[in-house]
Amino acid sequence: MLFNSILSKPLALQSAPAHRWRMCLWYGLFVFLFLLIFQPFHLADTPSGILVLSTAYGITTALVMVLLNVLLLPLLPRFFNEDRWTIGRELTWTMLNVLIIGIANTAVTIGAGLASLTWSSVFYFQLYTILVGIFPVTVSVLLKQAILQRRYEKKSEEINEQIRHTHHEPVASPVSSIITIPSDTAGENLELDLSDLCFVRSSDNYIEVYYLQGGKITKKLLRGTLRRLESVFEPYPQLYRCHKSYIVNLSKVTHVSGNAQGYKLTLSDIAEPIPVSRQNNQEVKDRLAAAP
Numbered sequence: 604m605l606f607n608s609i610l611s612k613p614l615a616l617q618s619a620p621a622h623r624w625r626m627c628l629w630y631g632l633f634v635f636l637f638l639l640i641f642q643p644f645h646l647a648d649t650p651s652g653i654l655v656l657s658t659a660y661g662i663t664t665a666l667v668m669v670l671l672n673v674l675l676l677p678l679l680p681r682f683f684n685e686d687r688w689t690i691g692r693e694l695t696w697t698m699l700n701v702l703i704i705g706i707a708n709t710a711v712t713i714g715a716g717l718a719s720l721t722w723s724s725v726f727y728f729q730l731y732t733i734l735v736g737i738f739p740v741t742v743s744v745l746l747k748q749a750i751l752q753r754r755y756e757k758k759s760e761e762i763n764e765q766i767r768h769t770h771h772e773p774v775a776s777p778v779s780s781i782i783t784i785p786s787d788t789a790g791e792n793l794e795l796d797l798s799d800l801c802f803v804r805s806s807d808n809y810i811e812v813y814y815l816q817g818g819k820i821t822k823k824l825l826r827g828t829l830r831r832l833e834s835v836f837e838p839y840p841q842l843y844r845c846h847k848s849y850i851v852n853l854s855k856v857t858h859v860s861g862n863a864q865g866y867k868l869t870l871s872d873i874a875e876p877i878p879v880s881r882q883n884n885q886e887v888k889d890r891l892a893a894a895p
Contacts, residue, residue, distance in 0.1 A: 610691030613864045614748050615881060618685060623672045631665025651715050659711050667704045686878060688864070690748055697740050698733075705732030748863045755861030758888070762859045762866075765892050784812055785835060786825040793823055797839060801873050803850040805829050813873065820872055845879045845887055853890055 617623070638646060638657040647653045676683055682692070709718075709728040718724045782800065784793040799815040810832065812823040829850055836842040841854045851868060858869040860876065865884055867876035879887050 609745075610689060610694070612690045612748060612752075613862050614688055614690050614693050614744070615751055615864050616683060616685045616688035616693075618676070618683060620673065623676065624669075627665050627668035627672060630668055631661045634664045635661025649715065649717060656711075656715060659715070660708055663707045663711050664704050667707045668700060671700055671703065685864070685880075690744060693744050693747075694741065697744065698737065701732060701736040701740060702729065705729050705736075708732075751863035752861075755863065755865055757861075758884075759859045759861035759866060762888055762891055766856065766858070782839070783835075784810075784825065784827075785831065786827055788826045791825055793825060797842075797852075798854070800842070800852050801855050801870055802852060802877055803829065803832060805848045815872060840890065843883075843887070843890060845877065845883050847880060849877050851877050853887070856891060859891070 617626070635657050638660055639653060642653055646656050649656060705728060706725075709725055712718045712728065713720050713724070718728070780797045781794060782797050784795070784803070786792050793812060795814050795816075801813045801815065801820065803813070804811045805828065806824070808826060808828075810825050810827045810829060812825060814821055814823070829844060829848070832850055833844055836850065841852055842850055843853055844850045845868065851870070853868075855870040855873070856868050857871050860867045860869065864878070865881045866879040866887060868879060868887070869876055
């Protein structure tokens, strides 16, 4: 039970292409330098020489990681869903990287004449790869989760302190407080008071508008996109796209919580927490602090 609870803890997914490229290059460089400096497995005694072998293993490691983390990752959006990323998924994916890198480097070893192509050699090479990789991989993932968890919990408390000392009324604006949420279907536009709007969530080619009507939360499904709404909501700074799937009325935020994935916003009258994309964390914090 405890093991399952640890594996299910949320974790940030580093999905930005620039980050993935840097990670691949750094891992390849690490393998190259590690083998060149420490020269394990008597690699310095091989005919090819330690420099050639270290370069071959480093390049192979980098190429395998590019294949998996740059080319393959975007093709599996269901698995690499940032909102559902956990310690368990991170460990599974990282160990899969280690195993495939081990297979590729086995091929390099056989090609360099350091081992023969037998089931026994492949098995033991993979066994060594797992034994060497599983401990540092597990420790690094758990450490990453603990650091991010502590960071966002601390920052969310700072924001909550600001909220407790701030009245979050809608920012004064020269435009009317009645807003129109357009629909791509003629005659289905939704008009409501700005203070009644809670949040808008994307749903394929539709948007779900959550708002107060007669003191109760109401949901309206309209055909449209959040991208179009962003331009419509531009005059209202409290309406902010905090996540790729959400536009939130920051005037409704009553509490901010934090975990290893970032911030979650709790709105008055809404039980469901609203996620905040990591790249928007500082912007959300600044906007909440600036609200009168």
